[in-house]
Amino acid sequence: MGLLCSRNRHYNQADAEENAQTAEIERRIEQETKAEKHIQKLLLLGAGESGKSTIFKQIKLLFQTGFDEAELKGYISVIHANVYQTIKLLHDGSKELAQSDKDSSKYVLSSDNKEIGEKLSEIGGRLEYPRLTKELAQDIETLWKDPAIQETYARGNELQVPDCAHYFMENENLQRLSDSNYVPTKEDVLYARVRTTGVVEIQFSPVGENKKSGEVYRLFDVGGQRNERRKWIHLFEGVTAVIFCAAISEYDQTLFEDDNKNRMMETKELFEWVLKQPCFEKTSFMLFLNKFDIFEKKVLKVPLNACEWFKDYQPVSTGKQEIEHAYEFVKKKFEEMYFQSTAPDRVDRVFKIYRTTALDQKLVKKTFKLVDETLRRRNLFEAGLL
Numbered sequence: 001m002g003l004l005c006s007r008n009r010h011y012n013q014a015d016a017e018e019n020a021q022t023a024e025i026e027r028r029i030e031q032e033t034k035a036e037k038h039i040q041k042l043l044l045l046g047a048g049e050s051g052k053s054t055i056f057k058q059i060k061l062l063f064q065t066g067f068d069e070a071e072l073k074g075y076i077s078v079i080h081a082n083v084y085q086t087i088k089l090l091h092d093g094s095k096e097l098a099q100s101d102k103d104s105s106k107y108v109l110s111s112d113n114k115e116i117g118e119k120l121s122e123i124g125g126r127l128e129y130p131r132l133t134k135e136l137a138q139d140i141e142t143l144w145k146d147p148a149i150q151e152t153y154a155r156g157n158e159l160q161v162p163d164c165a166h167y168f169m170e171n172e173n174l175q176r177l178s179d180s181n182y183v184p185t186k187e188d189v190l191y192a193r194v195r196t197t198g199v200v201e202i203q204f205s206p207v208g209e210n211k212k213s214g215e216v217y218r219l220f221d222v223g224g225q226r227n228e229r230r231k232w233i234h235l236f237e238g239v240t241a242v243i244f245c246a247a248i249s250e251y252d253q254t255l256f257e258d259d260n261k262n263r264m265m266e267t268k269e270l271f272e273w274v275l276k277q278p279c280f281e282k283t284s285f286m287l288f289l290n291k292f293d294i295f296e297k298k299v300l301k302v303p304l305n306a307c308e309w310f311k312d313y314q315p316v317s318t319g320k321q322e323i324e325h326a327y328e329f330v331k332k333k334f335e336e337m338y339f340q341s342t343a344p345d346r347v348d349r350v351f352k353i354y355r356t357t358a359l360d361q362k363l364v365k366k367t368f369k370l371v372d373e374t375l376r377r378r379n380l381f382e383a384g385l386l
Contacts, residue, residue: 039203040375041238044221045274046245047267048256049163051290053196054358055245056221061186062365063204075184078192079168079177080132086165087140088124091117093159094152109148116143137178144169157253157302163294164191190359196223199235206365206372215376219243236277241284241350241375244271245358248330249294251307264307268337275341284350284378286371287334292327293357299326309333327355350378 046052060066094117097107109117116139123129123136130136143149153161167173168191176182184192201220217240222232250263271287274280304313304326310333316325331353338351352374354367 038216040215040217040240042217042219043232043235043239043242044219044245045232045242045270046288046290047247047263047270048195048223049250049263050245050247050267051288051356051358052221052245053194054190055243055288055290055356055364056200056202056219057190058358058361058364059202059204059219059368061190062361062368063206064202067186067189069183072184072189075189075192076131076182077129078194079184079188081129082162082164082193083132083140083168083174083177084120084124084129086162086168087143088121089159089161090149090152090156090165091121091124091143093155093161094148097152097155098148106151107148109143109146113143113146132178134175134178137174140169141174144174160254160256160259162193163291164193167191196221198223206368215372215379217372236279239280239283241286241371242274242280243286243288243371244274245288245290245356246271246334247291248289248327249291249298251304251310251330252298252302262307264309268309271334272337272341275338280349282349284375285338285352286374287338287351287353288356288367289327289331289334289353290356290358292355293359295327296323299323304329350374 044052044056091109094107094109098104101107120136120139120143152159153165156165168177177188199220199222201218203216203218205216220235222235246267247263250267253263255261255263255266275285300319300322303315304310310329313326313329315322334353342349342351352371354370356367357363
């Protein structure tokens with residue numbers, strides 16, 4: 001009898017411990033659920049090369065601890081790959097133009113540089129690239145300065161030459177990148193181009209972690225290339241705001257994955273598709289008209305109506321006035337499309353447009369403070385406090 005009572009006491013004690021553990025787990029889940037409710041989910045969308053990943057890196061630098069030395073060093077191979085890929089693109093592009101262009105002679109490399117070009121093109125075609133040495137950097141600099149390469153670079157929009165080309169090819173930068181003790185700077189990391197695959201996320205507060213007035217956001221960045229977009233769908237539920245990046249400088253360029261498709265037309269169709277998703281019925285939309293720095297230089301040289309969507313554009317002036325006129329025209333096109341693609345019962349969702357340059361840290365910081373302010377006002381309005 002004593003043994004039975006002892007066993008019962010043992011089982012009761014075990015049950016009590018198990019119940020206590022279960023209660024503790026439930027309490028933690030409840031706490032985490034409550035905490036999750038205070039976290040605003042932001043989705044960063046856009047076509048490939050729109051600057052989404054640069055915005056994402058800026059957030060890490062601005063509102064988190066930035067990149068530690070190990071993370072910075074992790075970008076060395078990416079940056080070296082950018083250099084090799086770029087010089088190969090330019091070398092091979094010059095050969096192609098020398099054969100096809102009516103003014104072919106200006107795309108022909110000087111006899112001294114042909115051998116260097118072939119060597120660098122071979123390296124740029126490898127699956128794995130060597131670390132950049134002083135000798136290779138000197139060869140790249142020599143080839144970069146060749147008039148045929150500069151003529152080819154001027155037509156970079158036709159050849160998928162990345163935006164980082166000029167920055168990494170500058171003499172001082174090339175020498176720095178090839179130093180045996182090279183550690184990338186924050187600016188190097190912002191310029192580094194690596195295609196996002198899968199989904200990456202970051203949690204931050206634009207006014208600082210310790211300020212009670214600030215919202216906490218979880219920002220998701222996903223690959224923009226067509227083959228990556230199927231991964232977007234499962235992220236669409238419970239989104240506070242979509243930040244859609246549109247590279248407005250790419251109106252005369254074609255897609256990396258389809259050289260018959262204009263990048264701006266792809267962006268237009270993608271934005272329209274996202275706007276019509278049923279799960280975004282009450283979701284706020286923040287449209288970042290990005291790469292304004294490139295746009296303002298390009299629009300004075302390349303007509304905006306090079307893009308089918310902008311075929312009715314008429315220049316009215318020159319210089320800064322013309323840049324503003326062209327920008328306002330593009331902005332209006334996106335505004336019109338937003339309202340055309342938005343069902344009448346969704347017109348009260350927040351829609352804001354921001355002019356952005358993802359590489360400009362001060363501008364990105366200012367933009368996210370404005371986004372934060374807009375979303376906080378929206379939350380107060382929905383709670384009946386405004």
